[in-house]
Amino acid sequence: MSKYKIVYRDANPSWQELCPVRVLAVQVSRDTETGACFLQTKIVNVSTKPISRIEFTVGLEGEGGETENVDFSLLDADLPAGEVLRPKAVRIKLSVITGSRAVVTRADGETSFGDPIDIDSPAPLALNGVEESERDVLLSEMEADTFKCSGVHSEHDGWWQCGCGAVNLKRGTCWNCGAVREKLADLEDAAFLDESRRDRVYRSSVAKLEKGKKKDVEAAKESLEKLAEQGYGDSGEKVSEADARIASLAKKRKGIALAAVAGIVLLMALIAISPLPSMLAMWSDMRACQEKIRDTPIGQTIDFGTYSAELPAYRGTSVAGKPIRWLVLDKQDGRALLVTEQCVDYLPFDEMGDAEDFESSTLHGYLNGSFMDFAFSDVERGLIDGDVTIPDSFLLYDFEPSDDFLYATSVKDGNEVKDWWTSTVEEYSGSSLYSDFYYEGQPIANYVSTWGEIKSGDDGSEEDDPAGVRPAIWVKLN
Template identity: 30%
Template sequence: MANFKIVFRDDEPMWQPGCPLLIEAVQISRNIDSAQCYLQIKCKNISDKVIRVVSLQVSIIGKDSADETLVLDYFDSDIQVGDAFTPRAKKIETVEPQSVSICVTRVDDTKNYPKLEKRMEAVPLCLSKKALGERNAQGIECSVKTGGLKFRHREFGSWWLCSCGSANVGRTRCHSCSAPLSKLSSWEDEGKLELAADERRYKMASEALSSESYGSIQDAIEMFEQLGSYKDSQSKAVEAKAKASDLSQKKGKRKKTIAIAVGVVAALIAIVLLSVFVIIPNVRLSFADSMMQNGQYDEAIAVYEDLGESEKVSSATSYKAGALFKQDGQYAAAVCSFSRSRSFLDSEAQIESIKQQAYDDALAMAKTGDAAMAKTAFEALGDYQDSKQQIGFFCTVPISVNGTSIRYDSNGFISAIGEYTIQCDEKGRVTTCCLPPGHRRIGSNENYSYEYQSDGTIVETSTGEAWGDSVSTIDEEGYRKDLTTQSGQRSYSTTVDQHGFATRQQLSYSRDGQSDIGTVSRVYRNSYNDEGLPTSIKMDGSNYDNISTRCVKGGSTIAITYGTVYMPACSTETTMRNLKITAAIRGEI
C-alpha cells in the first residue's frame, strides 16, 4: 500500500459570493515512493437545488516549476441539497505546491460567477444571559439549536451569511444549522428578546397563580417579583402572597385532622402506588402529546424516552420531521414522514391537508430529483388521483458502472453513460455513442455508431486517437465476435451464464486474418442480488499464450450500482439489454 504525505492544505479557500457550490477544503498529497502528487477537493452544495453539472478551473503555483492550470468537468455529480461532494483525486505535475486557487466556472446552466474573494469575516454577536435564554427557548420551538449562533447574520440579495458563519444561496433555512432566515433578525435584537423573555415569564407566573398548589403559588410570587414593573407584575405579586397566606391557613386546619386519617393509611398507600405507576405516567403521556401538538417536539420526545415508550419515540421523530418538511414547503418529504407515523396524533389529517401539494411535489421530484423519495410519497398518497399508477412507473435499474453514472430517458432507453451521449432507435437499440464536442480522450475509442443487420447482429464503426477506424461484428447479446483494425484482426468466443453475462471469453489475435499469433483467456466471476441482477463482475485474470512477453493480468472488478428511476414508458429488460450492449461494446464487460 502506497504511503502519502500531505504537502499542501487550505481549510478556508477563497470563494465566489453567491455561487451555490462552496469549496470547503483543498489538499495535495504526495506519494513518498514515486513523488507523484495528487489534488483532492471537497465541495458542498449550499443552495436549495440539486447540482448536476460542475466545472472547475484550478491554478497551482509551484516552488521551482511553472504554474499549472487544470480544467475539471463533472457532468453527473448529482450533489444533493446540503451534501458534500468529493471528486476523485487528480494527478498533477507540480511536485512542491505553494498555493492553489479554485474557481467555479459552471454550475448546471449558469457559467458566470463573481471573482474569487477572501471569505467574509463574521461579526461577533454579544447578547445578555436573559436574551440568550429566550433565544434558546424560541430555537427549541422551531427545532434549532441556537448555541452555535455566535455571529450577526448578513443578507446580500440572492445569498446570506447565517449567524453560525455558514453561507447559503437561495435557501430559507441554513444548510448547516437549520436556522430559519426569517428568525435571525429577531434573534439578534437583545431588546426584543429580553421583552419576549419577560412575557414568557409573565405567562408562566400567571399559570402558576391560577393553581391551587401552595408550591406553585410560591413560584408565582418569585417570578412576579423578578419581573418588577413589567405590566401588573407588582399587583400580581401581592395577589399571589394573599393567596399563599390563605392556602397556608387552610393547611394549618388540615393538620388538626391528621389523626383521623390513620385508619386509611393503607388505602392512601394503594392510591399513591396507583398514581406513581399508572396515573402519573398517563398524565405525562398526555402532556407529551400536547407538547407535540404545540410544536415542542424535542421536549415531548424526551418524555417518551423517559417513559420507555420506544414506539412513540419513533412515531414522534417521524411526525417532527414531517412537520418541519411541511413548514419548509417540502410536501413530498412531509407526506413520507407522516406516513411512517399514521396512527400517531393527527398524522393522517396532516397527510390529507397537503395531498395535492405532495402529489405535485412528488411528480416534479420524480422527473428531476429524488426518484426514491417520489415513489415513497406516491405510496403514502394511496388512492389519491393516479398515485398507484405512478408507482408502476418506477424501476430499479443500474445507475452507475464503476462510479460512471448512467442516465435514461422516459422510455427506459439509456441516454448517457458518464460523458458519453447515447442515442437509440425506436426499438431501444443503441445507434450512437459519442463524447460531446471538445472532449477528447487520448488513448481510447471515443465515438461509435452501430448498424443492425436483419439477424440482430451489429456492425460497429468507431473513431479514436489510438485505434483509428475499426469494424466489429457483435452478437445479439452485445458481445464482440470479431474486431478488424489496421493492425490485424481479433476473434472473440464468449461463454455466458443464465443471466446473459460473460463467464469466460477467449480472444485470438492475427495480423493477416488467417494465422493466429496469440490467444487470451479471460475468466469472469459475477455476483448477483436477490432479483438476479449483477452487482459485480470480476475478471480474475488474463492468461496470455504464444506472445513474446508472457504475463498474467488480473484483479479488475466492475461494480454495478442500482437505483430507482422514473420511467413512464419503461422496460427493465430493455434497459438491462442496453447496459450489456453498451458496456460490452466499450470493452468494460
C-alpha cells in the same frame, strides 16, 4: 494512523458571488510510502434548487512558482439544495503546495458568476449572558444549531451570510445550521431578546399560578414581582393573585399537616438514621437531568459530564473543569444515544495492537475505568445505561451523519481536525496494497479520516496507532 498525511489545506476558499456552488475546502494529501499526492475537494449547493451538472477548476501553486490546474467535471452530480459533496480525489504532479484557487465554471446552465470574494468569519454578538441564553432558546425552537450559529449574520445583494459563517443564496433557512433568515436580526437585538425573555418568564409564571403547587406558586410570585418592578404588563395584578393562591394552598395544607403530625415525627426519626435525604436529592437531580435530555431534540447538543482535572489528559489544560458537550444522536426505548461533539482525547485503540473487539481493547478499559470515574458525577453515572463506548461503523452508515459530525476536531489541540476511532474491528484479508504493513488475520480497527471518510476493512488502521476518541453513551430517560 493512516498512510496519508495532509500537506496542504485551505478551509475557506474564496466564493464567486451569486454562484450556487461554493467550494468549501481544498486539501492535498500525500501517501507517506510512495510520495504520491492527491487533491481532495468539498463543495456545497448554497441555493434552493438541486444542481445536476457541476464543473470547476482548482489551480495549485508550488513552492518554486510552478502551477498545476485540475479540472473537475461532475456530469451527474445531482447535488440537492443545501447538501455537501466530496468529489473523488485526483492524483496531482506537484508535491509541495503553497497556494490554491478554486473557480466554478458551470452549475447546470449557468457559466458566468460574480468575482471571487473572501468570506470572513461573522462578527461576534454584542449580547450579555442572559440575552445569549434567550437567543439559544429561540434558536432551539426553530431547530437550529445553537453551537454553530454564534455570530452576527449579514445581508448582501442577492445573498446572505448566516451567523454560523455559511453563505446562502436565496434561501430562507441556512443550509449549515438551520437558522431562519427572517428571524436572525431579532436574535441579534438585545432589546428584542430581553422582551422575549420577560414574556417567556411571564407566561411560565402565570401557568404555575393556575396549576402549580405551593412551591411553584411562590417561585412564580418572585418572578412576577421582578417583572412588576420593571412595569411589565399586569404583573402587579398577578402578584396579588399569587398571594391569594399561596394563602389558599397553605389553608388546605394546614388541615393535612395537623392530621399527620404523628406520622411526620416518626418519619423524621427514621430519616435521621437513614441515607434517605441524600438519596432523595440524587433522585431529584437525576429526574432534572433526564428532563433536560428529553427536551433536547435529536441533532442538538447538551452538556453532560466534565473534563475533570483528575484525568491527566486535561490537567493543566484550558478545558479542565469545563462541561463535556454531546450530540443527541438518537432516542429509542426510553433511552437517548449521546456522542461527544469533539474528540476528547488522542489514544491507541489497543496498546498491544491485538484486541479482537472493542470490549477487549485498552481504550474500552480506560473509558469504563478512569474516564467513567472522574468525568461523571454520581447522578450522571446513575443515568448511563451500559458501558461507555464509541460509535461503530455500522451505526454511522445507518444514521448517515452530517459532514460536520464526521469532520471532528480535538477539544485539546486548538480544534485541530483528527482521525477518530470507531468500535468496529475487522481482520486484515491480505490485500496486496498493505501486505508490507499487516499480516493476514491481523485485527484492524475502523476509523473516520480527517476528510470525513469511514475507513473500513483493509483500509482500517493498526490498533496501536493513536487517534481521536469520541465516547458514546446511552442515557436512561425514565
